[in-house]
Amino acid sequence: MNSNSYFDIGANLTHESFDKDLITVIKEAKQNNVKKICITSTSIEDTKVSLKLLENDQNFFITTCGIHPHNADTFEESNIDEIKNLSEHPSVKAIGETGLDFNRNYSKKENQILCFKSQIGVAQDLNLPLFLHQREAHKDFMDCFKNIDLKVNAVVHCFTGEKEEFYEYLDRGFWIGFTGWICDPVRGKHMIDLIANMPLERIMIETDSPYLLPKNLEIKGRRNEPKFIVEVAKKIATLQNKSLEEITQIFFENSQKFFNL
Numbered sequence: 001m002n003s004n005s006y007f008d009i010g011a012n013l014t015h016e017s018f019d020k021d022l023i024t025v026i027k028e029a030k031q032n033n034v035k036k037i038c039i040t041s042t043s044i045e046d047t048k049v050s051l052k053l054l055e056n057d058q059n060f061f062i063t064t065c066g067i068h069p070h071n072a073d074t075f076e077e078s079n080i081d082e083i084k085n086l087s088e089h090p091s092v093k094a095i096g097e098t099g100l101d102f103n104r105n106y107s108k109k110e111n112q113i114l115c116f117k118s119q120i121g122v123a124q125d126l127n128l129p130l131f132l133h134q135r136e137a138h139k140d141f142m143d144c145f146k147n148i149d150l151k152v153n154a155v156v157h158c159f160t161g162e163k164e165e166f167y168e169y170l171d172r173g174f175w176i177g178f179t180g181w182i183c184d185p186v187r188g189k190h191m192i193d194l195i196a197n198m199p200l201e202r203i204m205i206e207t208d209s210p211y212l213l214p215k216n217l218e219i220k221g222r223r224n225e226p227k228f229i230v231e232v233a234k235k236i237a238t239l240q241n242k243s244l245e246e247i248t249q250i251f252f253e254n255s256q257k258f259f260n261l
Contacts, residue, residue, distance in 0.1 A: 004248050005035040006233065007255035008226045009177055010097075010131070010157050010206035013039045014049045017210045017223050026057075029226035036255070037061055037226055040097050040131065040157075040208075042068035044079060047086050054091050062259060064131045066096040066122075072107035072115035083122055093259040095123040096131030097157065100144070103136040112137075116144055123152050129258060130154035132174070138165055145172065153258050158208050160187070163194045175202040175258055180214035180224060183235050196239040200247075204255050205232040 008029070018025055029037065039054065039061055041047040047065040054061035065086045067075055086092060098119040100112050107115075123130045129152050134141045138161065156169050157177040169176060182188040182195060206229070213224040214231040230244075237247040255261075 004033050004245055005252050006033050006229045006248060007036040007038075007204070007252045008034055008207050008209075008229045009038045009155070009204045009255050009258070010040045010179075011037050011209040011226050012042070012211070013037070013053060013209065014041070014046050015210050022053075025225050025227075026060075030060075032227040032230060034226050034229060035060075035252070036261075038093065038131075038206075038259070039063040041065055042097055043071050044082050044086070047083075047092070051086070051089055051091065058091055062091050062093040062261075064094040064096045065092045066094075066098045066119050066131070067115055068097050069099055069101040069112040069116065069133060070104065070106040072112040075111060075115040075118070077118075080118055080122060083119070084126065087122075087126055087128060092128070093261070094129040094131040094155075095119050095126070097133050098130065099133035100137035100141045101133060101135045102140070109140070113140065113144060116141075120144065120148065120150075123154075124148075124150070127152060129260070132156045133158070134161075138168075142168065142172070153260075155204065155258060157206060158212070160191070162190065166194055166198065170199075170202065175204060175254070177204050177206045178232055178236065179206050179208045180212045180228065180232055183214035183216045183231055185215065192239060195236055196241075200240070200250050200254075202254065202258075203236075203251065204258060205229060205236070205251050207232070 039050040041064045050063040155175040209224040237244045
């Protein structure tokens with residue numbers, strides 16, 4: 001493996017902003033050493049679209065399958081069987097994006113918790129990793145794992161929290177995903193010391209495209225793309241005082257290990 005290979009563990013490529021030029025977006029990602037992308041699903045329908053997208057390039061793409069907390073009000077028990085059936089596809093490598101979001105509260109809290117716990121169970125049943133979302137719900141999020149002997153990998157994607165939360169996740173055995181949020185001199189300021197000193201064994205990087213365009217980029221528009229994953233790696237390499245090559249290799253190998261590739 002080339003030491004400058006990138007694995008974007010979370011990109012929302014089914015988002016409508018990519019409808020017209022996804023082929024170009026993928027081409028440019030590859031030209032910028034992106035070797036693997038996990039397409040993030042937020043609904044059953046998302047997963048179906050993702051599976052169509054990766055038909056032409058199964059070596060490049062993998063996908064998740066699950067229901068985002070924003071969509072938890074629509075969750076029904078029958079969705080469990082749908083997720084399990086879709087997850088039989090060899091390119092489905094994680095359950096999610098699932099978790100809790102008490103910032104937007106697009107779905108009722110009790111429905112979010114029910115939907116989340118159900119998907120934790122699915123991941124355990126299928127022995128697939130969990131792709132997790134948590135926003136302003138840390139305590140309830142952690143409570144959902146109480147009395148559970150978690151036997152699968154789980155990543156808290158797009159980490160933006162405090163040092164205490166970070167190490168609580170690591171202590172629980174979770175992995176952590178960082179996005180271009182850390183490149184924002186204002187919103188990412190509180191994480192500088194954490195990133196500079198954190199252990200790297202369970203760290204991965206992602207773009208969360210089309211969201212969270214790294215603020216250090218001077219480009220037109222606001223849409224983020226997988227090709228910009230290098231900015232996240234550069235920021236961590238600088239703060240860790242390591243070479244970009246070393247950092248990139250660590251994150252790529254971590255990602256391979258996380259998704260059991």
